[in-house]
Amino acid sequence: MSNFDIRDLLDHAAAAEPAQPAPASADEKEPRLSPLAERMAALPVRPTYSPVIITGAARLADIAVVLATGYAALAIYIAPNHGYPLSYLGLLPVFALATVAALQAAGLYHIGAMRSVLTQAFRVLASWSVIFLLALAALFFTKTSEEYSRVWLLGWYVSGLAGLFLVRLALGLAVTRLTRAGRLDRRTVIVGGGEAAERLIEALAAQRDTGVRICGFFDDRSDDRSPNVLAGYPKLGTVDDLVTFARRTQVDLIIFTLPITAEARILQMLRKLWVLPTDIRLAAHMSQLRLRPRAYSYIGSVPVLDVFDKPIADWDLVLKWLFDKLVGTILLVLLSPLLLLTALAVKLDSPGPVLFRQKRYGFNNELIEVFKFRSMYVDQSDATAARLVTKGDPRVTRVGRIIRKTSLDELPQLFNVVLKGNLSLVGPRPHALHAKAENRLYDKVVDGYFARHKVKPGITGWAQINGWRGETDTEEKIQRRVEHDLFYIENWSVLFDLVILLKTPLALLKSENAY
Known part of the structure; x- marks a missing residue:
């Protein structure tokens, strides 16, 4: 957890307009943040403990x-x-x-x-x-x-x-x-300004041991109901900016302070925020609707309604990490002869390096580098996957056709799992940066596409063993992949991972979509 004080940042940014984001350039994928939010997102954040x-x-x-x-x-x-x-x-x-x-x-x-x-x-x-x-x-x-x-x-x-x-x-x-050291704090942002947000902040500040560390608040309103500073904390931008902010820095908890009666507005915001790997709560401290105490969860003594929970958290995260490391290491040892033979075949088939490194989206949209056996000629490699590989693609080498058909080209990703830790054995496949379906980027085809990045990507997954692997040239194919990925995230268990892993070799025999 970082040890910054929000008031220090306010002093340094007094001349800036924190509520007004800088204009985004035409080629930028995400909106730019306000100067204060940019500065805060750039601060180093130490890992926290659950x-x-x-x-x-x-x-x-x-x-x-x-x-x-x-x-x-x-x-x-x-x-x-x-x-x-x-x-x-x-x-x-x-x-x-x-x-x-x-x-x-x-x-x-x-x-x-x-x-x-x-x-x-x-x-x-x-x-x-x-x-x-x-x-x-x-x-x-x-x-x-x-x-x-x-x-x-x-x-x-x-x-x-x-x-x-x-x-x-x-x-x-x-x-x-x-x-x-702040290593037990939950970095928290408030959605909504005005009296409700101010009273929530004051209620949290009056208690000990809530484990909440407020970074600031986000609100789409820009009138008197939503000032630039509230209870000593700054307005960092709009809800759209919050998605960008949470991609740039760690956000553990989002608390809505909007009234429950503002159903349409809440749903509109949740459509944007549910893709984040973050707990989302709706504050009920000012609600006139009184439910039974057990209907609420509590932050300190402040009642909240649970909206979304971060998937695979706490002990589940420990179990998945152990599963990846133990089973991944065993597979790496058992498959080492096959890895060596495949590497030799790639080297003898065409000049160039044995391994191919490709940038892909990982957990929370972070850019990661995955390893694969090179399956294309060096001068025709496509690092960003701007053009999908199709049947009979001339860019693919002779050995490349075999290892792509059998998914042997994916085996070096075991190094990502065991050594780098940015992949899991099982999870949504990490799609390349510019991968498209019918000439449209995946996130433009499927609403909420990036929700599949709420967990680490995997070498194999629920979509792959159900036949949705290989070429994604149509919108239906990518939509079905995402549907299976979201099902996996919502129903994860160690047993589910084991079942997918055991079924993967059988799924590879049905390789009509893999080129």
């Missing part, structure tokens, strides 16, 4: 401590004479799960609580003691207390308490350090 991951890691650490200390006490005192009785081993997971439940009830799995080591220590002492007292009572009433060593229970109580204290100390130091 509070969900941190609290999940805390639970795993507590479970590990309880299991480890209980097993250590068992190994030291019981095992030398009696081995490892099942009655003892059976208590370990029960105590571990009960500990997590007790600490959860004590409010210790909240980022705010983790910052106070003393508060954590007291609550850990109380929770751990209650668990042992309840366990002793249960053993007494079931008349099984004589089966368990009191020395073992006492040793486990003391060592487990010490271990839990150490975990909370480490968590407290880590969370405090990350908080001060």
Whole structure:
């Protein structure tokens, strides 16, 4: 997370008109931002950490401590004479799960609580003691207390308490350090100006531990209802500018402050913003429509309605990363002989480099460079894919026809997955910059095309195994691809990735559309 102060930027940009974007040149694809928004988007942003991951890691650490200390006490005192009785081993997971439940009830799995080591220590002492007292009572009433060593229970109580204290100390130091560095903040922008936005900003500012860091607000209005500065934060442009801004810099959360009754206006804006890999919420702090408390989610104590969630976030992101790295590495090792043979064939067939590098759109429309085996003659290569490859294309070499037909030319993208990390094994295919269908750019053919960039692109995908691979010369083909890509994004799971990966070799046998 960057450590800038928005008010410092306001001082430096006092002479600029932040609400008025500079005119875009005719050949620019995206509108240019206002000077202040450009300056803010250019600031370096440090990676942030998900509070969900941190609290999940805390639970795993507590479970590990309880299991480890209980097993250590068992190994030291019981095992030398009696081995490892099942009655003892059976208590370990029960105590571990009960500990997590007790600490959860004590409010210790909240980022705010983790910052106070003393508060954590007291609550850990109380929770751990209650668990042992309840366990002793249960053993007494079931008349099984004589089966368990009191020395073992006492040793486990003391060592487990010490271990839990150490975990909370480490968590407290880590969370405090990350908080001060802004690494737990969610970079947030407000949509809409006026009283509703001002009251939302004031409500968030009055609370601790919301995890929200406001960058500014965007509003299509330019009259008195939407001033250039609101509650100390600047107006950065229009909703169209917000899409460009979120492509240039990290935006984690978008909050609409428009009234729920402004349905048409909200829907119009959402059509523009839903393509972003960002959580979108509708503030309900000023709404006269009162729903049941469980109908809302909350930012601090501010009620909001969930509109869109960032796909593949938190632990799902960790699981997908592990899947890509582990399975990608295994595939790279297993397919290395085939990679070498293909490279040799490309080299012997025509002069030039073995690998071909091509710029493509990746996650959140970032430009990435993907590797492929070269399938065209060097002097006829098309780095931007301005012209689609067609059947019998004279630009394609003899070996190129084979490796394109079998998709062997895609194998070097395993290096993108394992080493560079800008591709996944499974995901929407990364289309080239100037790829067209019926002489129109893909994003002009399909409304919301860039929504497929809400996740990392992949080597293979749901569209490819369903027959939508190869030439995209018609609008229908690209539309069907996008439909399948969006279905994949909305229904992702590790099992879904595995199914697609296993079906990919079979899909390659149906290669009538691949040239």
